[in-house]
Amino acid sequence: MPPKLAKEKKEEINKKNLISSIFKENFFIRPSFDIYGGKAGLVDLGPLMATYQNNILNAWREHFVNRDGVVELESTSITPEIVLINSGHVKKFADVLIQEVENGEIYRADHLLENFINQKIQSEKDKLDADTLVELERIKRDADALKPEEIDAIVEKFKVVSPNGKRLSQARNFNLMFKTSIGPTGLDSAYLRPEIAQGIFMNFQFCYEYLGQQLPFGVAQIGKAYRNEISPGGGLFRMREFSLAEIEFFYDEKQQTHSGVVVVDDVEIILYPKEEQMRSAEERIDSKDLLIKISIKQARSGIVPQIASSTTSETRILLQNEILAFYIGRTQLFLEKIGFRRSNLRFRQHLDKQRAHYARDCWDAEALTTSGWVEIIGIADRACFDLGAHAKGSGKQIGASRKLDQPIERLVLKPEKGKISQVFKKDTSIVANYIESLNQNEEEASSIKAQLNEGKDGVKEATIYPYKTSTGERDLVKSVKITPDMISLKTEKLTEENFYPFVIEPSFGISRILFSSIEQGIYTRPEDDQRAVIPFPPSIAPIKVGIFPLYSKKPFIDLSLQIAGLLQHFPTRIDKSSASIGRRYSRSDEIGIPFCITVDYASLDSDVEIKKEKNDEESGKESVSNQTVTIRERDSMDQIRVHRSVVVDVITRLVKQELLWSDAVKQFPGADKKDQKE
Amino acid sequence: MPPKLAKEKKEEINKKNLISSIFKENFFIRPSFDIYGGKAGLVDLGPLMATYQNNILNAWREHFVNRDGVVELESTSITPEIVLINSGHVKKFADVLIQEVENGEIYRADHLLENFINQKIQSEKDKLDADTLVELERIKRDADALKPEEIDAIVEKFKVVSPNGKRLSQARNFNLMFKTSIGPTGLDSAYLRPEIAQGIFMNFQFCYEYLGQQLPFGVAQIGKAYRNEISPGGGLFRMREFSLAEIEFFYDEKQQTHSGVVVVDDVEIILYPKEEQMRSAEERIDSKDLLIKISIKQARSGIVPQIASSTTSETRILLQNEILAFYIGRTQLFLEKIGFRRSNLRFRQHLDKQRAHYARDCWDAEALTTSGWVEIIGIADRACFDLGAHAKGSGKQIGASRKLDQPIERLVLKPEKGKISQVFKKDTSIVANYIESLNQNEEEASSIKAQLNEGKDGVKEATIYPYKTSTGERDLVKSVKITPDMISLKTEKLTEENFYPFVIEPSFGISRILFSSIEQGIYTRPEDDQRAVIPFPPSIAPIKVGIFPLYSKKPFIDLSLQIAGLLQHFPTRIDKSSASIGRRYSRSDEIGIPFCITVDYASLDSDVEIKKEKNDEESGKESVSNQTVTIRERDSMDQIRVHRSVVVDVITRLVKQELLWSDAVKQFPGADKKDQKE
Structure with a gap:
């Protein structure tokens, strides 16, 4: 191995080991049911990771739901079999x-x-x-x-x-779905959802009504999904139970526009389109020489900047769909906001063979980790696959409508209720509704029309779902025979047409984002490659403030508790241990606490009499009581001294990023370096 | 039926119908998979209810996690069978x-x-x-x-x-648990968790270490639980999939104290102890005459105020356990904060027969709904049932330790590894660990010690779990025969003793809280019993602000959009419909929007020329352009006029409750009553 590669490899292994020991020691994660030997693919989040996840999800909601005017809903994990038969998962999700x-x-x-x-x-x-x-x-x-x-x-x-x-x-x-059954009979098969999108498709119509029957609109959901992986991955990858955050953005295919796209036009992204991936495989070129650094506007307009491995520039529209482009831009902004470095991100297009059965196009946001590039987000163009499948499968009127430029006439099937009732008695309306629903499906309707025209016997064997029993208590699938005399053909004049909206689906693998955001960000101090720092931005750090009483004596502890009490709106950690302040800083760095407050001699009231520790003589001498505490920032390791009466205000503004650290160091005096004890 | 009762009955039915139609029209909830006929016990939350749930959960976290210094974790829903065998659920959760x-x-x-x-x-x-x-x-x-x-x-x-x-x-x-299996073999049985507590017990030891091996501490979790109900209830009651928020508060049974209890001592609660329930059934007394209105302090100290049905007061300690008392007080405060009226809440103690298999005592918070009193929260004293069961079941050292006043000596079992290895070869350490673990269980250990003393053959058939195969890939339960020569007895001197911490478990049925909080709060305007108002407190209202342009014309719309843009940190709704302002107020009342802004003629710039609507002549005449908008508060229906330059600031302070409406009406002029259009 060349020396440079060997060094990189060593650093990667060091990083992996560091993360793994930090995660274990600080209970970031644990194998689920660890006391019973664990269970592959199931992972529990400890306090720091659970809080980090809450913060990420709140940031996600703020960014993608509130700011972008999307609505959120919550559907169930348990999903009846019929839904997943129609969505294609029972057959193809394997x-x-x-x-x-x-x-x-x-x-x-x-x-x-x-x-x-x-x-x-x-x-x-x-x-x-x-x-x-x-x-x-x-x-x-x-x-x-x-x-x-x-x-x-x-x-x-x-x-x-x-x-x-x-x-x-x-x-x-x-098949990768977990199977179960609903109710006491054991006959009503169901699965745990393998994706959370179906719950949104189920509610498309109700959202459409709720939002005033206008397209486009986005519907978000956050929740668990379940995949019975054959061989689960380690840590937070390829888990059997994991968190997703998704948006289904529904639009009229004749208007593939998004009013917000101009806001992200200047966002810089790195794209890895399928053509470049084919070249990489065929010509054995390193992928990093094929990545395209580009702005959203360029990608939409066909201006492709020159890439490392190419000598000519070309005109090629990389992002055709404006809504897809919007979400790639918004995703890039979100990931940078939660701490991803730009160079550690790329958007990779799926090869034709790799796409899921429902997708027309798909771009994955990938993060660079010690295990290489890994998918953390998928942004798929699902066309109208799902709404169409469920309309057909449920026999319900699903979809949106648009005004026609001029009215048209068409033949429609009408149920002849008199004839139907002779055969189906009390179930007449079920069969009549079924016949009405056939008009939704152009192809099926016209084949039946053809049969009717030819006067054939036995129009079709129809499978009706749900077909409720008289008690109305169970759903059954029932096969019935519909004869030509039960259907008539009528001409209908239409002023608007129904259609299935298309959908763009940004789907965020939250568990993967938690893990990869830490992995791509963590660094070690130059002076010690075992001293790790997780650079959580203050807004999403699980613990915002560390508070260190210099010694475990009453005046130090009391003042520390008092400050912690006033900072109750933030998660804080008081470290009362006897470890040196330097050691305590280093323990707080490895769990990413952005700011630490130290309560030392200078912090106390001047009339407090306290015997100084021997090993503290030097700093003790110099620190005159002036009721100040130190605040230390994690990444620069710089410290300032602020009066204890304003520390809560200063810290609050620092955490909320209303006051930048670079301004704070100008505004307040630096701490005596001898007190730093790093 | 007496006339008063008949009237109450009629109001209840009216309320039920109102809620059901508001819920449907505004897509608060829907049966899951409604397009496929729905599925009993599964309910989806639409945008308003999902957002309401998020707000409730954030308030819960703020109240019970951040303020009370509790940590949060997240465990999985899929739970291996062995865990639920040991917790007693496989046998008893039916x-x-x-x-x-x-x-x-x-x-x-x-x-x-x-x-x-x-x-x-x-x-x-x-x-x-x-x-x-x-x-x-x-x-x-x-x-x-x-x-x-x-x-x-x-x-x-x-x-x-x-x-x-x-x-x-x-x-x-x-058995009410949903069954499934993990992995491709189909042999590894598992269930969906019927409660979220087990995931916390699984992690007790890691939390104990993380928190510096000190008791007491609380661990919270929010997540889904699953119960395959035989006959699910309607709406959000007795669902098959539902949200819980729980705390397990671990403590040393010798110190049943909580430092925070003084904070809740003055909280007034209503208790319905088991003795009163027995009297109600035996003596056929209406429960409302047996409720005890009491403060936490009184309930802890044995001062029981006189109740309606009794002529003497008595001394009886109703809440023995200080931690239980603390959580009842905190729960009352939380419920009032999210809008419950005090008179609609009571804490009912479980009768001995009603308690779950793991509970020693249990108090339910019940809310008064149109279906009577319903349980929304259970606060159970689980003693050390679960930790003990899992220690025994897993063979792992689980528990806390406390210093002994003076050292003691005890006999312990020691594995004889030489002898064991002759039989068990490479599995020696598994068997040795198992023997060590027997010391955890006093009873079992002493029975084995007795057998050893008597020199009996065949100490026991041991069932060891997990028993890993050489490839380490599968967990198996294995039955092995341990003989006397594999165990020796030694005397050990102990300076501290291990024990299983006890636990108090407040468990919040979030779905039930969502529903009952609305049901107990909703009211109708005196002038119209079909005009409903949901009085969400501003902090948890799903939509904070309604914005109404008086007419659907550009100057009104533009100014409305501009205000909405500046209020982007809150969920807002612009109602541009042609309905009268009064009608729009009423639509916003029924989804609980606390404040509405109306943009009318007076709001526009004075140089905007706009043809006034005919039916608006009167108000148009009187409204001179002064660039003010109206703000209307939901419950009082009062309005104020504020300059459009300050409306964002005023609304922000109102929603955050930094400015009370009662102060706002003093500070700003009231709106012209003719504009009110209620």
Whole structure:
């Protein structure tokens, strides 16, 4: 390994170890059910991380909900099967697993392939020809999108074995949803939601009414989602239960505009479009030479700045959809606000093969961590996939309407209630509503019209859901036979048309944001690579103020408690330990406390008589009682002295960032350096 | 029915209907998956209710976490079976169900009994003797605590039938937890948590370490819980998925004190102890004559004020535990802060039979709703049930320690690793740890010691969990045989002793609080019983400010948008509809907007030329442009006029309650009554 790379590697390992020991010692996170040996993919947040998460979520609400005029709702995690059948999840929300033939050990197929290929390339590098190398790289890139039969073929071709060297079974799909059932019968299947978007689609119509039947509008939700991962990741990645914050922004596809886009036009972002990713894989160019640094305005208008690996500039519109562009800009601003450095962020477009079954286009915000670039946010263009699927699946009128330039006439199906009632008796209205709903689906309606015109017998077997029993207590799916005489064709004059709104979905992996924001920000003091600092911005730091009585004696403690009492509107921590002030600063740095107050001799009333500690003689001598305390800022380690009567006000303004530290150091005298004890 | 009762009844029904139509029209709540016919027990919160919930939770955090120095954590919903076996939920967390023999229709047995008895009493009132009446009342009171065999006996004795008059099957327990499984094997059973407390118990030890190994301390959590109810309630009661906010306050049973109790000593509460409930049932006294109005201090010290039904006062300590008393006081303060009226609240003690399997004592905060008194908060004394159960179940050292006044000696079990390794090979340390852990349990250890002393063969069959396989990948329960030679007895000198902390658990049913706070507060204007007002306090109102342009013309709209833009830190609603201002006030009243701003002719610049509306002639005449807008307060309906340059500042102070409305009306001129249009 070249020396520079070796040094970087060492720093990365040091960083990983540091974070892991800080997280454990300060109870940031713990494996859930740790006393029972833990459970892979389930992680609990301790006090610091839970508070950090609250602060991030409040910042998210302020940024994306309040400021952007979006509404929020809350739906349930438990989701009936029919919803997820119609959304496509029951069929398609799966990963491929593969087992050892001998003992049934289970692996996620794409991970197994990736590891196998990495090892193969490393150990057989000189023996592999260029074509094989390219093929292996391509398999690695596409691994998570391969179908079971494609994986079987690769296993055969490259003689892939398990990490234990064992023979592998055929690959198969494994649905990632947790299954359960509702009610005492045990027959009503349901799942824990694998994404929180469906709860918003379920309520689209009610939001549309609530907001005065006008598009566009955004609906947000914050909540848990659940994925029964085959092989969960470590820490806060690839968890089986995790927090999401999402917006579904509904719009008329004929007006792909967002009035707020001008506000983000100057935001600088880094894009990694799919074309560049293909080049990276095919031409083996390092991705960092293919990233495009660009403003939102440039990306929308087709001005693509020159990138490192290219000699010519070109005209290419990278962000077609104005709403997508708006949310990429807003996301960049949000991430910078909560402390992400610009160079640690990029937006990567999904390759065609990688997109979820519902998405037309998707850009991931990725953060640079010690494990490389990881997805933290997905901004997907879901078109009208879901609303259409649920309209069809529920038979309900779902969608928005727009005025037509001029009225049109069309043929519609009308239920003949008299005929229907002869067969269906008290269920007539259920069947009649079903027939009405067929008009929603152009294709289906016209096929039925054709059948009617041809006078065929037995129009269709209809599956009606929900089909309530007479007691109205259970939902059932029922198959009924509808005959031609139950339907007539009428001509209808329309002045407006119904349509399914399109949707842009920014989806924030909160657990991943918590972890990666700390990982990309944490640094060590130059003088000691074991002394870590988490640079939380004051607004989202879990603890805002540390308060240190110089010694554990009554006058110091009392004054510290008094200051803490007045700062009750902020989470504070009093460190009464006998550790040196320097040690206490360092303990507060590693949990990211932005400001620390030290109560020392100078802070006390002049008439307080207190025996000075021996090892404190020097500083004791110099500190004349003037009722001041020190305030120390985390990143600069600079200190100021302020009178104790104003410390609460000064700290409050510092935390709220109404007073900048750079101004505070001009306004107040610096502390005696000998007191600093760093 | 006497006329007064009839009137009350009518008002209740009116209230119920009003709330239900306001909730639906304004999308406060909706049945989840409504487009698929809904799903009993699952409810979605629309924008107003979701925002209201956020505000309530923020107020809760501020009150119980930040102010009281409690820490918060977040654990998972998915819970492995072993945890809930040890907590007793797998065995005991059940309701009793009963079915119709003929067609299997399922009922919750206690509800069926209650309804049956109510009907019986009503229809056979004159025929029933006094003893039978008392017996029936007692069955009703205890219905939710009856065992299946007790229910079977009652069914037989009173010839109970289903609501359809059908014969009933034998009653049986139905576990209320939603079941699922973790990972791809399908063998690793798990449940959705039925309460959020277990996640805190799992982390007790890590919190204890994090907080410097000192008691007492409180740990809070906010999250979802899941109960697969047999017959879910309507609205936000008895849901299958619901929000809880809980604190587990851990303390040393030898120090049942709380330093904060003096702060709540003067808080006035209404108590309904178990003795009074027994009297109510036995002597058929109306509960309202048995309620005890008392201060926390009185309840702690045994001074019980005279109650309506009693002629003598007595000395009886109603709240023994100071921590329990503290939390009842804090809860009362919290509920009043979020708008509950004092007369609509009481604390009811659980009867011995009604307590959950883990509780030693429990007080419910109950709110008076149109459905009578309903539980919204439970404050339980769980003693050390859970920590003890998990210590025993996990074999881990769990608990706190306290210094002994003088050292003591005790016999302890020591593993003989040499002997163990002959049998258990690489698993030696698992078995050794298990033997160490037996010392935690006095009873078990001494029985083993006795066996050892008697030299019996085969000390015990031990069930060890977790018992990791060599690959360390799966948790297994394993039964092993430990023989006497694997254990020796040693004398240990102890200077401190370990103990299980006790716990007080205030558990807030957030969904119930949302609903009952609105129900107990909503009122109608005296002049129109269809004109409802929800009196949200400004701090928790979902929308803080309504803004009404008098007419839908540019100058009115522009100024309204400008004010809304400056108020972006608050959720606002601009109502640009053509409805009269009075109608718009009334629409804003029913969603609880505390302040409304109206932009009228007087608000505009004097050089704006605008044709006045015909029906506005009179007010138009009198309103000279002076660039003022009106602010109208919801409950008094009073209005003031303030200059548009200060409206943002005045509204901000009003919402933050830095400026009281009663002061505002003194400070600013009232609006011209003719403009009021109420």
